[in-house]
Amino acid sequence: MLLTSLASILALGMGAVSTSLAVSHKTYTNPIIPGWHSDPSCVYVSEQETFFCAASTFIAFPGLPLYASKDLVSWELASNIFNRPSQLPDLADTEGQQGGIYAPTLRYRDGTFYLIVSNLGPSIKGLVFTSTDPYDDDSWSEPLVFPVYGIDPDIFWDDDGQVYVSSADNNMIHHYSLDLSTGEIGDVSYLWNGTGGAYPEGPHLFKKDGYYYLLIAEGGTETNHAVTMARSKNRTGPWEPCPHNPVLTNKGTGEYFQTVGHSDLFQDGKGNWWASALSTRSGPNWVNYPMGLLKEINSYCM
Template identity: 45%
Template sequence: MSGINPIIPGFAPDPSVVRVGEWFFLVNSTFHMFPGLPIYASQDLVNWKHIGNALHRQSQMSLKKSDTKLYPQEDTGEVLLATGGLYAPTIRYHGGIYYVICTNIVHPAEGAPDVSENFILSTKDIWANSWSDPVYFEFQGIDPSLLFDDDGKVYVHGSAAPGPFTKINLFEVDLATGKKLSDERTIWGGTGGIYPEGPHMYKRNGWYYLLISEGGTHDNHMITMARSQDIWGPYEPCPQNPILTARGTGEYIQYTGHCEAFQDQDGNWWGACLGVRKDAKGRFIMGRETFLTSGNWNGDWLSLDLVKSNIETLSSREKLSDLPQIDKPGLDILYIRDADFRRYRFDSHKNGDVTLIASKTDLSAPEESPTFMGKRQRRLCGQSLVDITLSDIAVSADVNVGLACYKDEHRYLRIFYDGSDSTVVFEVVNNAKKISQTKRTAITLSQNTGLSFKLQYTEDQYEALFRVGGKSGNPEWSLLETVDTLILTGPDFVGPVIGVFAVAETDAEVHCTSLVFDEPLAQKPH
């Protein structure tokens, strides 16, 4: 078995893995996107299938207060974009039940501190995509994990607030009710790096091993380890700390951390961690992805190998792994926060066709959900496209409709039709970098006239293209704008989602056909 990286490409941070028999199950963070907490399954750690989402009913939880806050960083001059919502889940299996434990970070009114809603979801059938309502438990922090001890006790360990000098705290819990069964105690503060977080605990040969992340989730990210023969401590740090980091190296895979250690069916040890593919100019447009690395126990301590991509040439990076398969159509469709599903009508007879009912909410809204549906950008080099037809109302309305690459309300680029002046518009917004650019070209559009949009992307650039009249009317694409992917790159938590959107003061309808997400490039970029 060999690691092919990234094993989950695109918007796939904070991986947690559990093995049950011959199957590995993996979950990632999703922050402000719904459905949340995707569940992937694999038998070989290379070929993965998206089988469900642990947060798949809006009645389970609201994500409305998951807006993105901007925090200038004094040391780098950059702006950190901290998105609320679903942080760092852990997946575990015990007694015939699968558990996902997670934090929903709620951003309340301006100036008020964040609220940590910590909760547990469960299911007896992970393949059925039917998870329980959340069981909440009291914990002022993030990144909770679970340990099922040999004596039947269950412990939660997490990163206790406030940051950046958080501590790893521990307490016993009743999973059925969320009730604390012990006092909450600090068991380790890490080795001195900021934001000790993402803890996972494993029991081996009578020792409790604690694996955590430190240094923040970007340049200084690292994995450290400590152990104790008493679950409450004291914990002695590993002499070889950090046991995994890419800081100070010239590796293409950077920011490695937030790691889950586990064994395969043959007893081999592995680490699943987040990382970014960062080129020489600082681009890491795909955001934090899930990578695999091998591990070994050298005596009393685990060591993890430096995370590598198999082939370093740009043309080969696209061939590193197959994209995750989808167990059922629609599992991988994403919406922003608390979507109004009355604004989406899917044609059950035509795969990929959808009618959007425009809303007044635009992509820049911090809490409300715009009419937008998309999928994670999985390919480093790919294209997404759509053919649209506007209804009578939409043609005469001031409707904006098109194709967008969205990260959060502060950062997106899009190509769209603006009904107010019958133009095709390219727009890019990055409030963290104080960027706001537009480019327009006039077109003539009448009822039932086809209009197509396409976004092409490589590691270093986005291209926005359009054509009027559809394939039959005008098969040639017109290039409206090209921008460097650095324009959307920066220290953040999320990744790119590409989708269609519709904005208007009226309930204008837009028919989207031939909707293609993230397919291989049909031609070389211009």
């Protein structure tokens, strides 16, 4: 039984100098998408002047909801990416709340939306869904299936158009090429294992001003959850950790929002960089009784 709710929250960073959105004179209040919306991944599509965010759903059906907003304040459900059994028939054979599809990465390129995610079912596999109409369930494709290393895959296009996946397995971020027409992957490189926190995972790779930036989650999904970053002139490293790590966390604080982590970055229509992240509205004492008081809650089980 889940005893706290996960919410998607926002932060402004990575060199941004104002809180201007694509629509001027707006403010936002966290959480932007309340309820169970863990592992948010967001993009801004300039042609539509719209933000889109996807989130984890594990073994729920329909799954992988896609939300749309013009201003990061008012959101609507645009579609469910996983919306028919044929897309993932073995989900019916997946046991346990921690199985299924979670930690997606949403990206937009040349008129097409890409959603990459791993499925932890009877077997572990990577999935890539595509669509050219984010408001139509039927537009979302049957997934491209590929052999994924572990969990939390990210998809990244380098300057030459080559596609790469970064994913988390055995306390290390793995990195390899992916052929989007065949599902074949290339040789694996090992990028980074973070700054010493438990469970380095949730990688996202970006390129800005000649540097590759690797964003990951560390510390596990409880109160030590944090976001760290490293950069490199080369896609496969060596990596220079940010001197201000962790770049986002609420660990060790008395803040109402706890377990802040598993972040993604995106730019708005004015070029500002934003971070989305998950959190629990649990407070530092981890006491929450949404279904009535049964006993004191000492830990969070995901």
